[in-house]
Amino acid sequence: xxxxxxxxxxxxxxxxxxxxxxxxxxxxxxxxxxxxxxxxxxxxxxxxxxxxxxxxxxxxxxxxxxxxxxxxxxxxxxxxxxxxxxxxxxxxxxxxxxxxxxxxxxxxxxxxxxxxxxxxxxxxxxxxxxxxxxxxxxxxxxxxxxxxxxxxxxxxxxxxxxxxxxxxxxxxxxxxxxxxxxxxxxxxxxxxxxxxxxxxxxxxxxxxxxxxxxxxxxxxxxxxxxxxxxxxxxxxxxxxxxxxxxxxxxxxxxxxxxxxxxxxxxxxxxxxxxxxxxxxx
Amino acid sequence: xxxxxxxxxxxxxxxxxxxxxxxxxxxxxxxxxxxxxxxxxxxxxxxxxxxxxxxxxxxxxxxxxxxxxxxxxxxxxxxxxxxxxxxxxxxxxxxxxxxxxxxxxxxxxxxxxxxxxxxxxxxxxxxxxxxxxxxxxxxxxxxxxxxxxxxxxxxxxxxxxxxxxxxxxxxxxxxxxxxxxxxxxxxxxxxxxxxxxxxxxxxxxxxxxxxxxxxxxxxxxxxxxxxxxxxxxxxxxxxxxxxxxxxxxxxxxxxxxxxxxxxxxxxxxxxxxxxxxxxxxxxxxxxxxxxxxxxxxxxxxxxxxxxxxxxxxxxxxxxxxxxxxxxxxxxxxxxxxxxxxxxxxxxxxxxxxxxxxxxxxxxxxxxxxxxxxxx
Numbered sequence: 001x002x003x004x005x006x007x008x009x010x011x012x013x014x015x016x017x018x019x020x021x022x023x024x025x026x027x028x029x030x031x032x033x034x035x036x037x038x039x040x041x042x043x044x045x046x047x048x049x050x051x052x053x054x055x056x057x058x059x060x061x062x063x064x065x066x067x068x069x070x071x072x073x074x075x076x077x078x079x080x081x082x083x084x085x086x087x088x089x090x091x092x093x094x095x096x097x098x099x100x101x102x103x104x105x106x107x108x109x110x111x112x113x114x115x116x117x118x119x120x121x122x123x124x125x126x127x128x129x130x131x132x133x134x135x136x137x138x139x140x141x142x143x144x145x146x147x148x149x150x151x152x153x154x155x156x157x158x159x160x161x162x163x164x165x166x167x168x169x170x171x172x173x174x175x176x177x178x179x180x181x182x183x184x185x186x187x188x189x190x191x192x193x194x195x196x197x198x199x200x201x202x203x204x205x206x207x208x209x210x211x212x213x214x215x216x217x218x219x220x221x222x223x224x225x226x227x228x229x230x231x232x233x234x235x236x237x238x239x240x241x242x243x244x245x246x247x248x249x250x251x252x253x254x255x256x257x258x259x260x261x262x263x264x265x266x267x268x269x270x271x272x273x274x275x276x277x278x279x280x281x
Numbered sequence: 282x283x284x285x286x287x288x289x290x291x292x293x294x295x296x297x298x299x300x301x302x303x304x305x306x307x308x309x310x311x312x313x314x315x316x317x318x319x320x321x322x323x324x325x326x327x328x329x330x331x332x333x334x335x336x337x338x339x340x341x342x343x344x345x346x347x348x349x350x351x352x353x354x355x356x357x358x359x360x361x362x363x364x365x366x367x368x369x370x371x372x373x374x375x376x377x378x379x380x381x382x383x384x385x386x387x388x389x390x391x392x393x394x395x396x397x398x399x400x401x402x403x404x405x406x407x408x409x410x411x412x413x414x415x416x417x418x419x420x421x422x423x424x425x426x427x428x429x430x431x432x433x434x435x436x437x438x439x440x441x442x443x444x445x446x447x448x449x450x451x452x453x454x455x456x457x458x459x460x461x462x463x464x465x466x467x468x469x470x471x472x473x474x475x476x477x478x479x480x481x482x483x484x485x486x487x488x489x490x491x492x493x494x495x496x497x498x499x500x501x502x503x504x505x506x507x508x509x510x511x512x513x514x515x516x517x518x519x520x521x522x523x524x525x526x527x528x529x530x531x532x533x534x535x536x537x538x539x540x541x542x543x544x545x546x547x548x549x550x551x552x553x554x555x556x557x558x559x560x561x562x563x564x565x566x567x568x569x570x571x572x573x574x575x576x577x578x579x580x581x582x583x584x585x586x587x588x589x590x591x592x593x594x595x596x597x598x599x600x601x602x603x604x605x606x607x608x609x610x611x612x613x614x615x616x617x618x619x620x621x622x623x624x625x626x627x628x629x630x631x632x633x634x635x636x637x638x639x640x641x642x643x644x645x646x647x648x649x650x651x652x653x654x655x656x
Contacts, residue, residue: 044478046467073437075482078317085467085482087435116293119303120314252314263466263478 023104024243025060028211028278030099030218032260036268039091043264048249048257049099049218050082051210055108056232057247062101068092079115079256081249093268097260102281106243110229118225120252121204126175127253128196133180137162138200148203149226152233153240155197156222159190160238172254187220188254190235194222195253206250208232209257211276213244218259218276223250246278282349282500282509283617284516286326289499290316300515301508302532308583309505310553311350311498313461315468319485319496322395323619326494329391329456330615331628334523335593343526343591345610347509349497351458354628354648355384355614356415359422361650362626377655381626385422387616392425392454394618395490399453401425402442404433406459406475416458425456435479440489454490455480461495469495503552503586504530527589531582540578540587544571547587548638549578560639562590593638598631598647607631608638611651627651 030049047066051059064084066072072086088095124130130138141158143151166184176192179185185193191207198205204225212219221234221241232241249257260272288294289306296303306312331352333345362381366373392401403425405416420427432442433452440452457464463473468481483489499505507528510521529536529547540547544563551559566574578585595606609631614624629651630640640646 044467046479046482071437073482075485077485078315078319085479087478115317117314117317119296120307120317123304123307256314261467261471263471 022243023058023106025102025104025281026213026246026278027102027281028100028246029276030097030211030248031273031275032097033273034095034260035271036093036095037271038266038268039093040264040266040268041089041091043088043092043095043262044086045088045095045260045262046083046085047097047260048077048081048083048209049097049259050084051101051103051246051248052076052080052082054111054247056105056111058104058107060102060104062099064097064099066098067096077256079117079249079251081251081257095262103246105246109240109242110231111223113225113228113230118204121206121225122199122202123252124196124199125253125255127173127255128176128192128199130196130200131177131180134177134193134196134200137180138197143201147226148201148224149231151201152194152198152203152205152222152224152226152231155194155201156233156235157238159193159197159235163190163193163235165190165236172258187234187236191220191222192253194233194235198222198224206230207253207257208241208247208250209254209259210245210247210249211278212246213278213280215275215277217274218248219245220254220257221245244278282327282330282347282512283325285512286349286494286497286500287320287324288516290496291318291320295512295515298515300511301505304583305502305504305508305532306499309499309502311461311496311500311502313469313496313498315481316494316496320487321494322397322487322490325395325617327497327500328395328492328494328617329388330493330617332613332615334611334613335591335609337591338594341524343524344509345526346503346506347501348612349493349501351460351493352612352614353412353415353458354612354630354642355388355624356418357648358626358628358650359384360418361648365650379625379653379655381624381650381653384614384624384626385419387622387624388419388456389423389425390622391616391618392423392456392490392492395492396453397488397490399440399451399489400442401454401456402428402433402452404428404430404455404457404459404477406430406463410458412458419456430459430473430475430477433477433480435477435483438483438486438488440477440480440483452489454492456492461498464491464495503550504583507586526591529587531578531585531587536587537578537582541575543589544575546590548590549574549585549587552584552586558644562638596629596631598649600633605635607633607635608640610640625653627653 068088069086070089143154164184170185170189176196179189179193195205206223208223209220223230223232251257327349331348403420407429441449444450462470463476465476465481466473467478513521531537547563549561596609597604598607612628616622629649630646632640
């Protein structure tokens with residue numbers, strides 16, 4: 001049965017309605033600066049750091065500057081994420097991306113389920129596949145019978161309580177199974193862990209990347225499907241995704257949401273600085 | 282198969298109507314989420330299909346496999362026929378054998394039909410690839426430009442190559458002879474050195490045709506094979522003319538029971554493997570191996586299919602100057618360009634080993650030309 005057939009209103013939806021404090025307007029910046037220790041060439045890139053319109057957020061303006069480039073073009077992937085792709089000709093040793101815009105968030109506390117991919121988001125991926133540690137954790141915290149939204153909320157609270165936020169113990173290739181073993185990680189690991197638990201319970205769950213109000217790096221959270229709607233849950237901060245979150249992309253796991261995909265010739269060491277900021281207007 | 286591919290990457294009616302369980306689609310290694318919502322030019326996903334057929338001793342024809350990704354081998358019967366013609370022209374004068382020299386014309390028609398504006402190219406991994414002969418031969422015969430990934434480049438929303446004068450020329454159709462995961466390092470495996478960066482971005486916008494489309498692996502998956510007769514009935518309202526080999530999915534309880542009851546009479550195939558690997562005959566296993574295999578099937582029922590062992594007709598081959606019977610199958614090439622065109626020839630593959638059922642060339646199989654007789 002597809003999600004849209006279901007008529008029941010999830011418990012907790014009312015609760016999140018109150019959190020969703022109505023439309024707020026944010027000015028956001030995303031800046032990435034890559035330095036290479038030697039010159040690279042034949043640099044092809046794809047950048048996924050542009051908010052798209054949804055029921056939750058409306059994009060008022062976006063501008064971007066990507067240097068160097070020979071040409072740029074825009075695209076939209078299978079999940080509806082916006083991206084810019086292009087190539088930089090010649091040799092260069094630094095690459096910069098600056099995105100700036102304004103977004104109205106909090107138009108709704110959920111997103112419509114439209115792409116018909118709920119079953120895909122119930123299947124595990126290499127980064128989120130449960131192993132023995134995930135299975136043991138799942139057994140330990142096994143939830144009382146309740147609907148999907150309540151179960152996912154419970155999982156989020158458990159992860160937040162049982163896992164510690166620690167930088168440096170994981171990297172972009174860390175799987176959720178490794179996180180269940182360490183019980184520590186950063187927002188990406190927390191989001192993956194919640195996805196794994198939800199999918200084990202048969203709840204469609206997806207990874208979301210974006211910018212949280214304030215200053216720092218990009219953020220990641222989880223979205224779960226309940227009653228035909230996608231709700232955002234942030235296990236890192238143990239809260240429901242509200243007006244303070246600007247979404248840039250979603251997918252099966254972090255691999256679908258990589259902000260910067262690039263290939264080039266010449267082996268070079270890349271150091272990357274990322275700066276994200278969202279300020280309420 | 283084209284109806285299924287169009288449906289499975291868009292509305293998914295066949296899943297919603299419960300004909301195919303969703304996990305068979307999404308856990309298939311040939312399923313690519315990147316292809317969701319992408320409409321191939323003219324709606325054709327499988328342009329060149331290689332259908333592997335066998336005939337049993339009672340005369341019934343069975344489809345063993347549908348190859349919808351990059352079926353290879355059409356050039357071998359062409360070359361074999363060419364050599365035979367030269368060696369013994371009388372054979373062809375006296376017998377009514379369908380001329381097979383039109384394959385290049387069929388292939389060109391197929392490329393032209395979906396071409397979005399520009400030249401046709403054949404994309405090869407390069408001259409070290411085992412099938413490079415075929416790539417260059419088909420390029421020569423169809424007038425397509427033979428290119429490697431490095432010869433092609435994307436600029437903005439279009440795909441180009443540089444011709445011998447150094448002029449930039451647009452590409453309208455890519456007959457690619459490299460697999461999905463290596464096609465575009467920006468959209469699929471980033472490690473690929475033989476692909477074309479951004480090719481799939483251009484394809485998404487409908488500005489180039491790729492033959493065969495990416496993601497076709499979901500339709501020729503061994504697990505999906507079981508559902509093909511149901512698919513034909515579902516989309517076309519007709520029963521299949523050609524039979525599938527009797528197939529069982531341990532995923533279904535009833536079939537699991539059959540597999541356990543008849544273990545010694547069936548062949549078990551790992552759906553993730555190809556090229557003749559991962560094929561196990563129940564009666565060839567030791568007691569221990571058999572127990573291990575059954576435990577594995579019970580643990581991962583989705584991973585395996587089981588089929589009755591069909592007693593195929595052996596074909597005679599020449600081995601060391603001697604005429605000997607060997608297991609063989611026939612690959613028919615079916616091209617789709619608005620109309621469906623069946624090439625009146627095919628690739629016959631045989632096993633060199635007298636005890637083997639495995640005909641794949643990667644496992645030492647041989648090939649020969651296939652004659653279609655005109656009445």
